[in-house]
Amino acid sequence: MAKVALLFPGQGSQEVGMGRALQQCGGAVADCFAEADQQVGMALSQLMFDGPEQELRLTKNCQPALLTVSIAALRLLTERTGYRADFVAGHSLGEYSAVCAAGGFDLATAVRLVRLRGEAMQQAVPVGVGAMAAILNLDPAIITEICQQAMTATGGLCAPANYNAPGQLVVSGDRKTVEAVIERAKQRGAKRSLLLPVSAPFHCALMQPAADVMADALQQTALTDLSVPLVANVTAQPVRDGAQIRQLLVRQVTSAVRWEESIRQLVQLGVELFIELGSGKVLAGLVKRIAPEARIFSVSEPDHLDKIEDKITA
Numbered sequence: 143m144a145k146v147a148l149l150f151p152g153q154g155s156q157e158v159g160m161g162r163a164l165q166q167c168g169g170a171v172a173d174c175f176a177e178a179d180q181q182v183g184m185a186l187s188q189l190m191f192d193g194p195e196q197e198l199r200l201t202k203n204c205q206p207a208l209l210t211v212s213i214a215a216l217r218l219l220t221e222r223t224g225y226r227a228d229f230v231a232g233h234s235l236g237e238y239s240a241v242c243a244a245g246g247f248d249l250a251t252a253v254r255l256v257r258l259r260g261e262a263m264q265q266a267v268p269v270g271v272g273a274m275a276a277i278l279n280l281d282p283a284i285i286t287e288i289c290q291q292a293m294t295a296t297g298g299l300c301a302p303a304n305y306n307a308p309g310q311l312v313v314s315g316d317r318k319t320v321e322a323v324i325e326r327a328k329q330r331g332a333k334r335s336l337l338l339p340v341s342a343p344f345h346c347a348l349m350q351p352a353a354d355v356m357a358d359a360l361q362q363t364a365l366t367d368l369s370v371p372l373v374a375n376v377t378a379q380p381v382r383d384g385a386q387i388r389q390l391l392v393r394q395v396t397s398a399v400r401w402e403e404s405i406r407q408l409v410q411l412g413v414e415l416f417i418e419l420g421s422g423k424v425l426a427g428l429v430k431r432i433a434p435e436a437r438i439f440s441v442s443e444p445d446h447l448d449k450i451e452d453k454i455t456a
Contacts, residue, residue, distance in 0.1 A: 144414035147229040147373075148243060149429070150212045150236035153344075155422035156204050158193040161211040163443040165191070167218060174214040174249060181253040182206055201341055205235050205260035206253045212239040212420030213249050215441050219419065222447055227417070229380065229408055231373040233425060234304075234344065234399050235259070237391065244368035246384060251363060258359055262352035263342050263395070272343030273317040275324050279309040279333035288330065289313060292322035303345035304399045307431040312338065314346040345398055353395035360388045378403035380411065405432040417441060417450070
């Protein structure tokens with residue numbers, strides 16, 4: 143039987159209405175939303191279902207909301223098929239969903255952690271001071287070189303933050319330096335180079351205050367060894383040890399997400415089928431670019447599972 147990896151999306155995959163169809167399934171699937179509401183002390187599920195979008199987009203709300211939908215989709219998959227995957231991986235925030243899916247901690251703990259993570263990230267850098275930009279179709283080595291040149295010119299900071307797929311890299315740093323990188327990238331032949339609509343410069347050294355907050359929180363959190371390996375953002379290597387994962391989740395806040403390398407690692411480990419669990423289809427698009435030969439399905443609503451049930455139980 144082909145090996146299967148479960149993938150969990152990160153910030154940017156949110157949309158108003160997400161999770162509504164899952165909540166209507168009732169039972170343990172619906173319980174995810176009630177539990178998340180309780181943990182964050184607000185009607186988070188109502189915000190997911192009805193908006194407003196600007197409130198849902200706030201990092202402190204978006205992160206627990208996305209995790210909740212992912213775990214609800216996982217519960218539906220498990221209920222319907224009894225299936226257990228061979229590996230898990232999550233993009234940035236999605237790594238917490240992946241750890242939860244593999245038994246590292248329960249949903250209540252995961253929701254509390256990512257709520258704190260979102261608040262800490264937002265507070266680490268004032269709105270408008272930091273920025274992120276996507277640079278398309280330019281070699282990563284050239285982008286790294288451009289970041290160094292821009293930092294020398296501005297005295298600021300900018301570094302690769304997300305190695306998403308071939309020809310798609312995101313940089314992060316202070317706004318002035320990121321804007322300098324955008325201009326230099328255009329001059330070096332980037333197909334596109336543009337600012338992203340994000341509220342903070344994730345996955346760079348400016349997030350160190352948030353990393354310190356998460357280090358304290360994770361140190362006080364029980365994190366058990368995983369039932370299946372996680373391919374981690376920071377190393378792009380499989381890991382099951384709870385103590386090591388705790389360290390990786392801290393490092394992840396200020397380190398680049400090595401997503402392309404992670405997917406290639408999973409393929410090398412024998413994964414032929416990827417199932418994206420949660421809002422949107424962002425990861426499916428990236429996997430198609432990284433590993434065109436692999437099969438990838440996205441499950442964010444019950445009827446999505448109907449289309450793939452025979453394929454994952456065969």
